[in-house]
Structure formats: C-alpha cells, structure tokens
Amino acid sequence: MNSPTDDQERGVQFAAKRRKHTNPEASRASRRRFCSSKNEGGGGGVSTTLKLYEDPWKIKKILTESDLGISSRLLLATDLVRSQILPMLGLDHAIAADSDEGTSVRVWDLDSKSMHHLVLKRWPSSKSYVFIGKWNQDFVRRRELKKGDEIGFQWDPYNSFFNFCVLKRA
Structure with missing residues (x-):
C-alpha cells in the first residue's frame, strides 16, 4: 500500500x-x-x-374594453385555454368547460388575499373561452381594473385553484 x-x-x-x-x-x-x-x-x-427563473404567469392578458364592460366576462384566447388551463382542470372539468353550463373554478387574488369563484366556458358566438360570473364585480370594480392593465393567472397544483395578479397597470 x-x-x-x-x-x-x-x-x-x-x-x-x-x-x-x-x-x-x-x-x-x-x-x-x-x-x-x-x-x-x-x-x-x-x-x-x-x-x-421561469415566468410563472403562463396566462397573461392585457385588458380591453370588452373585458371591462357590463357583460361581466373576461375573453381568453382559445389556444391559451387549451394549452394552459384545460389540462390543469382534469377531464371532467375540461369537458364541462365546453358545455353551455361551463365549469366552476376557484381564483385566489394574490394581491388582496381573497378567494373568488368564476365559471370557465366556451363562448358560443366567438368559439373562444371566457371567465364569467362575478368577473366584473369581484375583479374589475373591486380591483379598479382599466383598459391596458396586464393581468395574469397561474395554476396552483397543490390547492387546485388559479392565482390571479395585476401584473402591470396601464
């Protein structure tokens, strides 16, 4: 040795x-x-x-007049919903999102630390997807959202809900 x-x-x-x-x-x-x-x-x-780091906000949208109007709906791009939202919801909820009733989703507002409920469904006239329900009341008015504001959603796999945040003010 x-x-x-x-x-x-x-x-x-x-x-x-x-x-x-x-x-x-x-x-x-x-x-x-x-x-x-x-x-x-x-x-x-x-x-x-x-x-x-990788940007966690996979679902981003710059708000338009139609997102802020009295129709109380947030219009989402079809390809974005199909790639970033439906796979997270599971098969039953994804199928329900394509129906007239839609599927209920929980949304946690990170900024105000409050839970809200929206319905995700396919909008028949445009074939796009929308968040409806209390979108206008719980987000637009309460958070004072304006045209040009950038918002983001991200899926929380541990709690099975979406996180919401105002990313940039107009």
Missing part, C-alpha cells in the same frame, strides 16, 4: 509533466476561437443569457 506522501509526490510529478506539455498561448487562442464563434451565431457555444 502506498503512503500518503507517495501519492502526493506522484500528484506533484503529474502536474509538473502536464504544465510542461501544455502551451498556454495555444490554450488562450482556442478559448478565443470558441468565444468568437459562439458570439457570431456559430451555434456551438454556450448561452450567456442569465435566466434566474
């Missing part, structure tokens, strides 16, 4: 041999080529974009 000093000595010898055979200029030139090809769109590099 080797003693610790024998292992240390071998490590020092290995490092010395490696330094002898490594050309620092060639190594620097190689790094420069890698960096310049990466920055020129060579595709072989590593991204230098720092991404601290």
Whole structure:
C-alpha cells in the first residue's frame, strides 16, 4: 500500500509533466476561437443569457374594453385555454368547460388575499373561452381594473385553484 506522501509526490510529478506539455498561448487562442464563434451565431457555444427563473404567469392578458364592460366576462384566447388551463382542470372539468353550463373554478387574488369563484366556458358566438360570473364585480370594480392593465393567472397544483395578479397597470 502506498503512503500518503507517495501519492502526493506522484500528484506533484503529474502536474509538473502536464504544465510542461501544455502551451498556454495555444490554450488562450482556442478559448478565443470558441468565444468568437459562439458570439457570431456559430451555434456551438454556450448561452450567456442569465435566466434566474421561469415566468410563472403562463396566462397573461392585457385588458380591453370588452373585458371591462357590463357583460361581466373576461375573453381568453382559445389556444391559451387549451394549452394552459384545460389540462390543469382534469377531464371532467375540461369537458364541462365546453358545455353551455361551463365549469366552476376557484381564483385566489394574490394581491388582496381573497378567494373568488368564476365559471370557465366556451363562448358560443366567438368559439373562444371566457371567465364569467362575478368577473366584473369581484375583479374589475373591486380591483379598479382599466383598459391596458396586464393581468395574469397561474395554476396552483397543490390547492387546485388559479392565482390571479395585476401584473402591470396601464
């Protein structure tokens, strides 16, 4: 069995041999080529974009006049509902959302820390989806929403409800 000093000595010898055979200029030139090809769109590099987190607000909407009117409904894009909402609700609720009655969903207002209930359904005239119910009373008037405000929804899988937040005021 080797003693610790024998292992240390071998490590020092290995490092010395490696330094002898490594050309620092060639190594620097190689790094420069890698960096310049990466920055020129060579595709072989590593991204230098720092991404601290993924945006949790998958469902975003900039409010329009029709979202704020007396019809008390929030119009949502069909593709957004199909990709971000229906899969979260489960099969029975997704089928109900396509019916005339719709399906009830709970919405937690993160800013005011209050729970609300809306109905998600497919709007027959436009084939888009809407949140109806007390949208106008519980969100538009209470939160003083205006045209151009950006709102967001995110699904909370642990509590089975949507979180709501005003992301940006107009």
